[in-house]
Amino acid sequence: MRVCLINPPRIQPKAWGKPNVFPPIGLAYVAAVLEKSHIVSIIDAPTEGWQNLEEDYGNTYRVGLSNQQIAEKLNRFSPDVVGIEIPFSGWSRTAFSVASTVKSVDKDIFVFLDGQHPSAMPNECLTRRDVDFVIIGERENTVLELVNNLERRTEDFAGVKGLGFVKNGKTVITEQRPPIEDLDSLPFPARHLLPNEVYNAVVKELPLRGEIRKPWTIMITSRGCPYNCVFCSNCTVWGKRWRGRSPANVVDELEDVAKRFGVEQIDFYDDNMTLDRKRMATICDLIVERDLRVEWFTPNGIRADTLDETLLRKMKRSGCKKIRLAPESGVQRVVNEIIKKNLDLKTVEQAVISSKKVGIGVGCFFVIGLIGETKDDIEETIRYAHKLRKLGADSFIFSIAAPVHGTELYNQAKKLGFLKEGFCEDSLASAEPSIATPEFSAEELQELCMRANLVNPTFTREKVLRALQNPKKTIKVLLGKR
Secondary structure (H helix, E strand, C coil): CEEEEEECCEEEEHHHCCCCCCCCHHHHHHHHHHCCCCEEEEEEHHHHCCCCEEECCCCEEEECCCHHHHHHHHHHHCCCEEEEECCCHHHHHHHHHHHHHHHHHCCCCEEEEECHHHHHCHHHHCCCCCCCEEECCCCHHHHHHHHHHHHCCCCCCCCCCCEEEEECCEEEECCCCCCCCCHHHCCCCCHHHCCHHHHHHHHHHCCECCCECCCEEEECCEECCCCCCCCCCCHHHHCCCCEECCHHHHHHHHHHHHHHHCCCEEEECCCCCCCCHHHHHHHHHHHHHCCCCCEEEEEEEECHHHCCHHHHHHHHHCCEEEEEEEEECCCHHHHHHHHCCCCCHHHHHHHHHHHHHHCCEEEEEEEECCCCCCHHHHHHHHHHHHHHHHHCCCEEEEEECCCCCCCHHHHHHHHHCCECCCCCHHHHHCCCCCECECCECHHHHHHHHHHHHCCCCCCCHHHHHCCCCCCCCCCCCCCCCC
16 A cells, blocks of 8 residues: 655744754654555655744744645655654644645545554544544554555454544544564664655754754664653653663664764664663664764653763763753652652762763753642752752753643643643643643743743843743753754
């Protein structure tokens, strides 16, 4: 069958200005699995139309190819099946709009959704008349089975695990699909289907975080997270159990992207890349052994309690330029009882000291505005960030807690009545406070967040006002030169 996978246009605050671009590596994994037996294409709408910022509702832009441009691409490819990824609930509206565009091109094209939002909200997604299926959880094998069944023209999808659909007017959610045990069994992402020349051109014009300035890509070496942070939605797709690729498999891919695509910088998008220290050390050793001179970063953060000076020295030698740590709060009670992160803040301080000693830059993530947190807690967190700066951390991201669907934070806010009036997916995209508790108002929270981000040595009040929050914590704005 002919399968087109679409990364739909994004919605972003107008204050962020021109967006940076990010390879949809999840879609590239799905494409790699499918193209062994099907014909596959990828439309990366935010990248291919990155300069197209259309006026959206309120204070947001729609970023990416127009629906007409997407329709033209679909007409040229003539797919039998279209998959649309929704990696963040705040971007669901554009995905649904793309689904409608697909059906306007040909009502007989099968449309499925995958990613964070469909995994968290499958029933709601299936109320959309232009959506035929939703993929729930880890996607590769579910999508392959679905497409194979569609090719056989079967009407019985109940045996496909991790799938949602409507039959005889009733929503059907099949049995949960177990996680992929052997991640080495997956092919490398189908990067040849991505607009690599655009990623590299854009990053020269708008350096990513001020660090990525050369040909680059994203890699993921592990999946799953055993921790319980209340604001994190990643487990809706990847699950709670950590699984890591073998060191040889990781470095084989790194060598492949360096030779085939001329990649010189890598963003490792793992949630817990260093959870297995021995595995991480071996990855570093193999990079050095193969003389792969690639710089690398961990923009999504790594746990401070998985690091020590010995491992950091290996990371530095293998090309690590900067890591991100995520203390989230400067108050141990908040970390333990409210965020439920199970992290000793003393390990954060030691990791900053050790990283500076070996010559690796350190950025830090903080989240404020959690239910149960007080203004005094936030003030203490700001003081803690200043302490980390003195110890050697060089950049800080303070984000306002976002109640994303599928998170414990969303469930708490909904149950207690703390969601702001009119809360919806667009609220998440607007990067404005969506929670107000008796401890603080939305206005107070914005002011605290703005003041907190001034801990960055190069920030001004004006710059922070233009980028108060990044709901996905991928540092798209605050460290860039916007």
